[in-house]
Amino acid sequence: MIKGFLITCIFFIFLLPIKGQELNYDESKIPPYTLPELLVSEDGEKITTQSQWIEKRRPEILSLFETQVYGKSPQHPKGLHFEVLSEDRYTLGNMATRKEIAIYFTEDEKHFMTILMYIPNKRNGPVPLFFGLNFKGNHTVNEDANITESVTRMKPRKEGDSEIHPGAFNRGAESSRWPVEILIANGYGLATVYRGDIDPDYDDGFQNGVHPLFYKEGQTKPESDEWGTLAAWAWGLSCAMDYFEIDEDVDATKVAVVGHSRHGKTSLWAGAIDQRFAMAISNDSGCGGAALSRRRIGETVNKINSLFPHWFCENFKKYNNKEDELPVDQHQLIALMAPRPVYIASAVEDLWADPKGEFLSGLYASPVYQLFGLTGMAVDEMPEVDSPVTNGYIGYHVRTGNHDIKLYDWQQFVKFADRHFK
Numbered sequence: 482m483i484k485g486f487l488i489t490c491i492f493f494i495f496l497l498p499i500k501g502q503e504l505n506y507d508e509s510k511i512p513p514y515t516l517p518e519l520l521v522s523e524d525g526e527k528i529t530t531q532s533q534w535i536e537k538r539r540p541e542i543l544s545l546f547e548t549q550v551y552g553k554s555p556q557h558p559k560g561l562h563f564e565v566l567s568e569d570r571y572t573l574g575n576m577a578t579r580k581e582i583a584i585y586f587t588e589d590e591k592h593f594m595t596i597l598m599y600i601p602n603k604r605n606g607p608v609p610l611f612f613g614l615n616f617k618g619n620h621t622v623n624e625d626a627n628i629t630e631s632v633t634r635m636k637p638r639k640e641g642d643s644e645i646h647p648g649a650f651n652r653g654a655e656s657s658r659w660p661v662e663i664l665i666a667n668g669y670g671l672a673t674v675y676r677g678d679i680d681p682d683y684d685d686g687f688q689n690g691v692h693p694l695f696y697k698e699g700q701t702k703p704e705s706d707e708w709g710t711l712a713a714w715a716w717g718l719s720c721a722m723d724y725f726e727i728d729e730d731v732d733a734t735k736v737a738v739v740g741h742s743r744h745g746k747t748s749l750w751a752g753a754i755d756q757r758f759a760m761a762i763s764n765d766s767g768c769g770g771a772a773l774s775r776r777r778i779g780e781t782v783n784k785i786n787s788l789f790p791h792w793f794c795e796n797f798k799k800y801n802n803k804e805d806e807l808p809v810d811q812h813q814l815i816a817l818m819a820p821r822p823v824y825i826a827s828a829v830e831d832l833w834a835d836p837k838g839e840f841l842s843g844l845y846a847s848p849v850y851q852l853f854g855l856t857g858m859a860v861d862e863m864p865e866v867d868s869p870v871t872n873g874y875i876g877y878h879v880r881t882g883n884h885d886i887k888l889y890d891w892q893q894f895v896k897f898a899d900r901h902f903k
């Protein structure tokens with residue numbers, strides 16, 4: 482663990498500057514910038530009503546994010562179908578029912594993802610759900626010995642190696658990030674999917690995940706405006722919504738899509754492309770998530786595209802070191818959630834993700850909520866550490882500590898969901 486930490490430090494201290502990517506962590510060195518207009522359409526019309534937003538401006542912004550940032554995703558496949566693989570009514574000290582559901586992307590069932598779901602046994606009807614991707618496999622989310630182990634798929638270590646790493650992570654290895662028992666006690670279900678089921682998280686030229694299922698004849702990789710890995714993950718989450726709509730234990734009108742870090746970027750994009758998600762929660766999502774790209778502090782567009790060339794669409798690389806030319810910025814991504822509630826969480830030591838830029842996105846998205854007669858962010862200034870702002874439809878907190886998703890974060894998400902769902 483310490484070794485891993487040291488390698489990461491060495492990487493960031495030495496390798497990034499060598500690649501000509503200077504790091505800035507100094508507010509005073511942020512170059513002046515002008516954000517793209519939220520409420521003026523491409524033809525110059527001022528957007529002052531809900532219907533103008535819904536019919537005109539929202540589609541414009543969505544389409545720019547699709548073609549320039551995350552990439553366009555295909556329709557849900559015709560072969561999409563589901564199968565409940567297991568159901569156990571007596572888990573977590575008899576507090577919850579565990580289900581595992583295969584979401585098959587193809588008729589032949591060769592390509593699928595597995596949803597792991599816990600539902601509170603004490604319930605009067607369908608329950609609201611928190612739903613998001615996990616990093617290391619469904620079996621790492623809880624120590625429950627009966628969770629089916631995910632097939633862990635990672636970058637092969639050397640040529641000729643397999644991408645499949647059996648037993649790579651222990652049961653419950655990520656349980657600190659998934660307080661299932663607490664969600665259950667508060668009347669919420671939890672559902673999660675291993676990201677590698679949809680698209681393994683490394684640059685392999687888009688051969689191993691869901692992308693090839695949609696290639697046209699002769700196509701070998703996505704077009705410049707087609708989906709990268711983050712969009713594929715969001716698309717997978719959206720496919721799961723089709724299942725939640727038919728699961729009688731789930732209130733599909735109250736599904737909060739939640740994610741930490743790269744999965745926080747994903748949850749925001751999922752909320753944008755699929756308005757059935759009733760809430761989106763982004764935790765420490767940073768660059769390409771909640772943080773404004775034009776601030777160029779911590780991780781930048783150039784850095785993220787160099788470190789993770791597969792995350793966004795090819796067109797996004799045009800904006801490396803050219804943030805001012807981006808036709809959108811991330812406050813507009815938050816605005817795509819309106820009028821649904823959205824929560825942005827930051828950690829004060831997580832300067833790589835730019836906590837202030839994450840707050841400002843929420844603040845600058847707020848005028849769209851006003852069109853709906855709602856308060857977006859309920860304050861104008863970034864709040865103190867550990868002082869959540871939850872009165873409006875855009876919730877925000879910056880917590881003590883580092884880049885992670887902790888119990889404190891979840892406690893705020895539950896309170897925010899209580900306000901909006903109960």
Ligand code: GCU
Nearest residue numbers: 742743744766767768780785
């Ligand atoms: C890296 C990356 C971030 C990302 C994070 C994570 O630090 O640069 O953009 O959010 O990984 O997903 O953990």
